[in-house]
Amino acid sequence: MGSPVLWGTILAAVLCVFPSRRARADDTPLTQLPDVHAFVSQGFMLSSKNNYLTRSRRGSFEFTEVGLNLTKAITDDLSVGMQLFMRDLGPIGNYKPQFDWFYLDYHFRDWLGLRAGRTKLPFGLYNDQSDIDSARVPVLLPQSVYPTTSRDFLLAQTGFELYGYEPLPFIGALDYRFYGGTIYLDSTSLNAPGTTVTDIDVPYVAGTRVLWHAPSPLDGLTAGASLQLLRIDLDLLLSPDEVAGLKQAGVVPPDFGDTFKYKLPAFLWVGSVEYAAHDLLLAAEYSRWRYDYKIRPEVVPDGNITSTRWYVMGSYRVAPWFSPGVYYAFFNTGAKGPDTRDKYQQDFAVSNRYDLTPNWLLKLEGHYMRGTAGLSSALNSNLPLGELARDWTVFMVKTTAFF
Amino acid sequence: MSLVAALALGVLSPAFASDPPPDFRVITHPSRPESSVKREFLADALLKNITHWPDDESIRPVDQRADSAARRHFSETILRRSVQAVKTYWQQRIFSGRGVPPPELDSDDAVVHYVEAHPGALGYISGNVPIGKTKVLAVSP
Numbered sequence: 001m002g003s004p005v006l007w008g009t010i011l012a013a014v015l016c017v018f019p020s021r022r023a024r025a026d027d028t029p030l031t032q033l034p035d036v037h038a039f040v041s042q043g044f045m046l047s048s049k050n051n052y053l054t055r056s057r058r059g060s061f062e063f064t065e066v067g068l069n070l071t072k073a074i075t076d077d078l079s080v081g082m083q084l085f086m087r088d089l090g091p092i093g094n095y096k097p098q099f100d101w102f103y104l105d106y107h108f109r110d111w112l113g114l115r116a117g118r119t120k121l122p123f124g125l126y127n128d129q130s131d132i133d134s135a136r137v138p139v140l141l142p143q144s145v146y147p148t149t150s151r152d153f154l155l156a157q158t159g160f161e162l163y164g165y166e167p168l169p170f171i172g173a174l175d176y177r178f179y180g181g182t183i184y185l186d187s188t189s190l191n192a193p194g195t196t197v198t199d200i201d202v203p204y205v206a207g208t209r210v211l212w213h214a215p216s217p218l219d220g221l222t223a224g225a226s227l228q229l230l231r232i233d234l235d236l237l238l239s240p241d242e243v244a245g246l247k248q249a250g251v252v253p254p255d256f257g258d259t260f261k262y263k264l265p266a267f268l269w270v271g272s273v274e275y276a277a278h279d280l281l282l283a284a285e286y287s288r289w290r291y292d293y294k295i296r297p298e299v300v301p302d303g304n305i306t307s308t309r310w311y312v313m314g315s316y317r318v319a320p321w322f323s324p325g326v327y328y329a330f331f332n333t334g335a336k337g338p339d340t341r342d343k344y345q346q347d348f349a350v351s352n353r354y355d356l357t358p359n360w361l362l363k364l365e366g367h368y369m370r371g372t373a374g375l376s377s378a379l380n381s382n383l384p385l386g387e388l389a390r391d392w393t394v395f396m397v398k399t400t401a402f403f
Numbered sequence: 404m405s406l407v408a409a410l411a412l413g414v415l416s417p418a419f420a421s422d423p424p425p426d427f428r429v430i431t432h433p434s435r436p437e438s439s440v441k442r443e444f445l446a447d448a449l450l451k452n453i454t455h456w457p458d459d460e461s462i463r464p465v466d467q468r469a470d471s472a473a474r475r476h477f478s479e480t481i482l483r484r485s486v487q488a489v490k491t492y493w494q495q496r497i498f499s500g501r502g503v504p505p506p507e508l509d510s511d512d513a514v515v516h517y518v519e520a521h522p523g524a525l526g527y528i529s530g531n532v533p534i535g536k537t538k539v540l541a542v543s544p
Contacts, residue, residue, distance in 0.1 A: 035497075035503040037497045037498065037503075039498065067498060069497070069498065069500070071497075071500075071502075071503050076454075076461040077461075081500050083498070083500060100500075101499075101500040103500060107454060109455070110452070110453050110454055110455060119500065120499050120500060128499040128501075129495045129498070129499050131498065132494055132495060132498040132499065134491070134494045134498075135491055135494040135495040135498065136491075165447075165452045165453065167443065167444075167447065167453070173447070173452070175452070215443070216442070216443065216544070219483040220483060220484070276484070276488065277483055277484065278479070278483065278484060278485055278488065279485050279487070279488060317485060317487055317488070320485075320487055355487070358469065358490075402494070402498075
């Protein structure tokens with residue numbers, strides 16, 4: 001199932017079987033064909049000085065995304081859906097297909113619906129859309145708040161979700177979601193040289209997002225807040241060489257076996273504001289993520305770290321086929337000590353989106369980056385992040401077809 | 404409300420009978436008791452934020468092709484977004500598993516036939532085409 005060829009074959013077969021939906025006069029929910037939608041993206045990334053997300057210094061095409069979804073209304077109030085997704089982004093994904101989301105949804109009232117299954121996490125304005133290239137101007141959402149390398153942790157949960165939409169007299173409308181469940185993680189994706197994650201578990205993830213949509217004449221103004229609680233437990237197995245090195249350095253006691261046990265409870269929140277009217281979009285979000293850490297044996301005292309993340313973003317559709325955009329994103333890891341380059345990342349991005357046809361787009365994007373927080377040491381010759389270049393640039397081209 | 408705004412919102416009255424037709428008219432199934440709807444209700448219904456009429460009947464919204472003049476006028480006037488922005492909104496919904504857009508029909512006639520055939524249907528057509536057995540709804544700000 002991991003073969004891109006096999007995946008493409010399945011995609012083609014499914015698309016041939018299901019013609020696109022057309023409404024007919026005798027349509028009822030059950031007699032309609034399922035809604036079928038898909039996208040295919042291919043990108044190219046080139047950076048100066050540091051590798052970013054992939055081996056981008058030499059130029060990399062390891063920047064592929066494919067998604068296919070089916071949605072079917074069984075009755076007016078009951079529907080089911082699923083999306084298969086695969087990607088390749090440097091060391092992430094490797095064309096391994098997975099269920100991005102699947103659900104059954106019962107819509108009791110507009111103010112109360114229930115979803116069960118794997119649903120995207122509503123965190124901030126765009127987390128649940130972070131894979132959807134056709135739904136935005138930039139290639140990359142601001143990585144301070146929507147880090148693509150944390151997609152497995154942040155994108156979707158398996159459990160339940162309550163949601164609703166309620167117009168309020170004179171003061172607009174509320175759009176709210178409450179969810180709880182767990183996150184299934186692939187432990188192999190976290191392995192690093194000398195260490196193996198032998199067990200990983202998310203005993204809980206729970207949270208909410210509440211958005212307020214302003215009334216006329218402020219149509220298009222949205223403000224809101226999102227909260228998320230989760231805990232990640234993992235067992236980390238060290239290689240004999242790593243264990244010997246730690247014992248020699250006195251970091252672990254002489255009777256240390258070979259496994260560290262981590263518990264990482266986390267609390268994330270983000271405040272959001274967006275103005276989207278006619279062809280203009282302005283957005284800003286401010287977020288803080290707190291992780292408490294407990295490591296056994298206790299090689300470091302229990303503690304916590306709180307990162308700060310925010311961005312401002314704007315775009316304007318100049319013509320139906322052309323939308324430029326710009327954002328500035330800031331990320332500080334919150335690590336104690338001097339404000340060295342490995343503790344922050346500032347990202348100034350300029351994007352151009354060209355809608356070549358109604359179902360095909362091309363994007364060009366440039367980033368000027370300062371700071372190395374969030375970079376991968378493994379992608380940069382295992383150098384400490386503090387030794388990488390402070391000022392660097394990234395250029396991206398990406399094309400997406402969708403329907 | 405100015406005459407131009409009233410026409411743009413589909414509010415028709417005999418006093419304006421000799422004026423040019425509005426850019427679009429909002430139509431619903433003849434069994435619906437409403438004679439008018441608020442603009443925000445109409446926008447929420449077409450964007451599927453609201454899925455039921457006040458008496459709990461399901462709303463069956465229907466849209467027009469992205470390149471139709473009626474859709475362009477409806478989108479700018481009622482949804483307060485360009486057609487492209489609305490398509491982006493539906494891309495977000497489709498690929499995040501939050502819903503699918505209303506059916507897009509090819510012509511005013513097709514919309515009229517759809518609305519006639521579906522109780523609870525809600526759509527819009529160009530201002531100068533026959534409405535068949537459907538019912539025109541006035542739109543209040």
